[in-house]
Amino acid sequence: MxxxxxxxxxxxxxxxxxxxxxxxxxxxxxxxxxxxLARTIAGRPMAFYRTEAGRPxxxxxxxxxxxxxxxxxxxVGAEEIQCPYHGLRYNASGxxxxxxxxxxLNPSASVPSFPIVERYRYxxxxxxxxxxxxxxxxxxxxxxxxxxxAGDGLTIEAACNYQLILDxxxxxxxxxxxxxxxxxQDELSQSEFSxxxxxxxxxxxxxxxxxxxxxxxxxKNMRDLDPDFDGRVDRxxxxxxxxxxxxxxxxxxxxxGTGAPEGDRSKGVNGYVMNTITPDTxxxxxxxxxxxxxxxxDSQKITTELRNGVRGVFGEDEAMLKAQQRAIDANPDYAFxxxxxxxxxxWVRRILDRMLQAEGRLGDSSPTVPSDARALTDAARxxxxxxxxxxxxxxx
Amino acid sequence: MTNxxxxxxxxxxxxxxxLVADRVRRITIERPAPLGRAAExxxxxxxxxxxxxxxxxxxxxxxxxxSDAAGHRLTITVLLVAHSRGGxxxxxxxxxxxxxxxxxxxxxxxxxxxxxxxxxxxGGIGVTAxxxxxxxxxxxxxxxxxxxxxxxxxxxxxxxxxxxxxxxRLATHIDADGTALDVDGLVAxxxxxxxxxxxxxxGPVRLMDAVRRAWLHAGLSPTDLRFETFGNSGWFxxxxxxxxxxxxxxxxxxxxxQTMLDALTAAGAELMWDCRKGECGLCVMAxxxxxxxxxxxxxxxxxxQKAADDQACTCVTRVVAAGADxxxxxxxxx
Numbered sequence: 123m124x125x126x127x128x129x130x131x132x133x134x135x136x137x138x139x140x141x142x143x144x145x146x147x148x149x150x151x152x153x154x155x156x157x158x159l160a161r162t163i164a165g166r167p168m169a170f171y172r173t174e175a176g177r178p179x180x181x182x183x184x185x186x187x188x189x190x191x192x193x194x195x196x197x198v199g200a201e202e203i204q205c206p207y208h209g210l211r212y213n214a215s216g217x218x219x220x221x222x223x224x225x226x227l228n229p230s231a232s233v234p235s236f237p238i239v240e241r242y243r244y245x246x247x248x249x250x251x252x253x254x255x256x257x258x259x260x261x262x263x264x265x266x267x268x269x270x271x272a273g274d275g276l277t278i279e280a281a282c283n284y285q286l287i288l289d290x291x292x293x294x295x296x297x298x299x300x301x302x303x304x305x306x307q308d309e310l311s312q313s314e315f316s317x318x319x320x321x322x323x324x325x326x327x328x329x330x331x332x333x334x335x336x337x338x339x340x341x342k343n344m345r346d347l348d349p350d351f352d353g354r355v356d357r358x359x360x361x362x363x364x365x366x367x368x369x370x371x372x373x374x375x376x377x378x379g380t381g382a383p384e385g386d387r388s389k390g391v392n393g394y395v396m397n398t399i400t401p402d403t404x405x406x407x408x409x410x411x412x413x414x415x416x417x418x419x420d421s422q423k424i425t426t427e428l429r430n431g432v433r434g435v436f437g438e439d440e441a442m443l444k445a446q447q448r449a450i451d452a453n454p455d456y457a458f459x460x461x462x463x464x465x466x467x468x469w470v471r472r473i474l475d476r477m478l479q480a481e482g483r484l485g486d487s488s489p490t491v492p493s494d495a496r497a498l499t500d501a502a503r504x505x506x507x508x509x510x511x512x513x514x515x516x517x518x
Numbered sequence: 519m520t521n522x523x524x525x526x527x528x529x530x531x532x533x534x535x536x537l538v539a540d541r542v543r544r545i546t547i548e549r550p551a552p553l554g555r556a557a558e559x560x561x562x563x564x565x566x567x568x569x570x571x572x573x574x575x576x577x578x579x580x581x582x583x584x585s586d587a588a589g590h591r592l593t594i595t596v597l598l599v600a601h602s603r604g605g606x607x608x609x610x611x612x613x614x615x616x617x618x619x620x621x622x623x624x625x626x627x628x629x630x631x632x633x634x635x636x637x638x639x640x641g642g643i644g645v646t647a648x649x650x651x652x653x654x655x656x657x658x659x660x661x662x663x664x665x666x667x668x669x670x671x672x673x674x675x676x677x678x679x680x681x682x683x684x685x686x687r688l689a690t691h692i693d694a695d696g697t698a699l700d701v702d703g704l705v706a707x708x709x710x711x712x713x714x715x716x717x718x719x720x721g722p723v724r725l726m727d728a729v730r731r732a733w734l735h736a737g738l739s740p741t742d743l744r745f746e747t748f749g750n751s752g753w754f755x756x757x758x759x760x761x762x763x764x765x766x767x768x769x770x771x772x773x774x775x776q777t778m779l780d781a782l783t784a785a786g787a788e789l790m791w792d793c794r795k796g797e798c799g800l801c802v803m804a805x806x807x808x809x810x811x812x813x814x815x816x817x818x819x820x821x822x823q824k825a826a827d828d829q830a831c832t833c834v835t836r837v838v839a840a841g842a843d844x845x846x847x848x849x850x851x852x
Contacts, residue, residue, distance in 0.1 A: 177634075201714065213632065213741060213742075214714070215633050216630055217632075217716075218741065219739060226818055227740060228798065228817070229797065230797060232628075234630070235630045251555065252630065252631055252654070252658075253558060253651075253657070256657045256658070256659070257658070257659050480587075
């Protein structure tokens with residue numbers, strides 16, 4: 123594969139999404155028998171509900187007959203859904219069970235049904251070739267329903283391409299500028315970080331800030347653990363990306379000098395920021411997140427405070443991502459420029475590019491990548507070089 | 519609906535042709551251009567075969583047993599039929615380097631997720647449609663069983679492969695070994711299980727008919743019984759007959775290789791139709807007189823409606839003389 127082509131593709135502003143992948147379609151509680159859920163997953167409108175036995179179901183949200191949305195219909199019997207328009211009924215496999223105006227069933231009467239699995243408080247759906255769906259490839263988000271962790275989360279309907287959210291989460295230096303009042307501190311940009319391709323579908327980015335003053339969010343969490351705490355900390359951020367679009371971030375602080383960098387986190391507080399992003403359209407995404415903690419597990423107050431706190435922080439990201447998407451669309455002639463801090467995000471883009479290649483869908487990206495002379499003639503970045511200063515970053 | 523563009527006939531090269539069991543040949547063809555994705559389980563290709571004795575050609579359908587990820591190389595497996603008209607004999611003469619005309623993979627028998635469990639029932643060479651489905655079900659980690667039925671072990675080309683891929687989930691029944699399948703027992707077992715089982719079958723008509731009868735008798739939903747019969751042939755061979763529509767003043771002859779709908783249209787009748795394969799029911803007309811027997815061939819009318827012989831899908835239904843001097847039918851627009 124030509125290297126210049128690869129560079130253009132991975133720097134795409136509107137990134138195509140793989141179809142042969144598990145995506146979170148919703149929270150466990152969102153898929154039920156009270157209200158059929160209509161949601162577009164990776165560009166495919168789907169209707170979600172549960173059978174009487176509690177199994178989740180995902181069907182294409184368009185009746186075989188005249189494409190009326192099944193999500194406007196009703197649930198009938200143990201597992202069927204009835205079209206709101208002419209009463210055709212389908213079972214959980216999407217096969218038609220009733221054609222009201224005739225005595226027989228047309229053998230081709232069916233709507234696509236999608237592989238669906240409930241795990242880690244989400245229902246996961248596979249929008250691509252159903253015969254390739256393997257539930258063992260659902261990314262590990264076990265903290266969401268592990269008794270050693272507590273917490274909760276919410277959904278953001280983000281007005282941007284899903285890859286912009288992955289970029290955002292793979293480079294946390296933005297915390298200094300976007301989240302200055304809660305998470306930001308100078309040391310984020312100044313400290314070393316290492317980026318590793320752990321396997322063909324897993325990238326990690328690790329950053330330690332040693333002997334620093336905790337920002338407001340972490341000072342509060344330390345005091346939840348120890349009301350008298352008032353000192354300096356060692357702070358960590360270890361980002362784990364799992365293809366195609368899940369990012370779990372191991373975050374926390376411990377009193378400095380208590381051995382956290384060496385592996386003893388017992389004096390500190392540990393959180394996991396669980397993020398899984400599901401493409402909706404090219405320019406909209408379902409962003410499911412949760413904040414899980416491993417201390418004071420029985421405190422619902424802390425669960426609610428943390429969820430509200432992170433909602434505030436992520437609201438700042440949401441506003442930035444929306445503005446960024448608008449600027450991208452308003453500037454079709456300008457390309458992205460990748461900096462040293464983007465190493466994690468670029469690994470993600472390479473992995474996604476490989477997945478798209480395997481699906482034979484590389485053609486999807488080319489029309490949306492305007493070639494930019496500046497970007498194409500510049501030398502490749504040195505991944506070990508110094509981090510660019512804030513002035514240069516904001517100029518981009 | 520079928521149309522020539524979608525069938526995408528291509529001249530394909532034979533890259534593998536090997537006898538893998540008694541009278542069973544595994545043939546791999548390479549399409550001139552890859553599809554860009556693997557052929558789905560349950561899909562088939564149509565192949566143009568020459569019937570040397572008659573000097574003519576015809577089309578046969580064969581399930582795709584294996585496909586590479588790009589849909590470039592497709593493997594089928596063909597049983598040499600003792601009294602065939604020559605289609606399987608033609609296929610068995612193919613050698614590496616030969617070329618044949620074949621369509622792209624066509625899908626009328628998809629595997630879909632959503633049932634509580636699946637049973638795949640393969641009879642003889644019908645196993646070819648189910649090998650890929652078994653693999654997909656294993657990957658998905660669902661609850662499934664495979665039942666493989668054959669006359670003797672020597673013709674069961676995929677017995678070892680299925681055993682290695684599915685272990686305990688495979689049950690093999692061999693007539694010659696005295697372990698023939700108890701169809702009623704199989705269906706009764708399914709009816710007794712809680713939840714919904716979808717059964718997908720491919721095999722000899724006699725086996726599939728027995729399963730269908732047991733299935734309906736057990737009160738199971740016809741929706742959950744899936745099967746494929748290539749070329750929805752009728753009970754009788756096609757023959758020429760006469761059709762009239764008095765209110766249009768049309769009387770015409772339907773030749774053996776023509777549909778009633780086409781003959782009427784050619785004679786100037788403007789009729790309603792859509793699918794042209796006996797499924798949608800848009801071409802149904804009322805029958806007022808019949809000389810001979812109706813060979814319905816559609817899946818739109820119910821058994822009850824077919825028994826009454828007072829309506830017919832003109833796109834597939836035929837008339838045979840069956841003792842009368844000639845088949846004749848009189849139709850009315852409804």
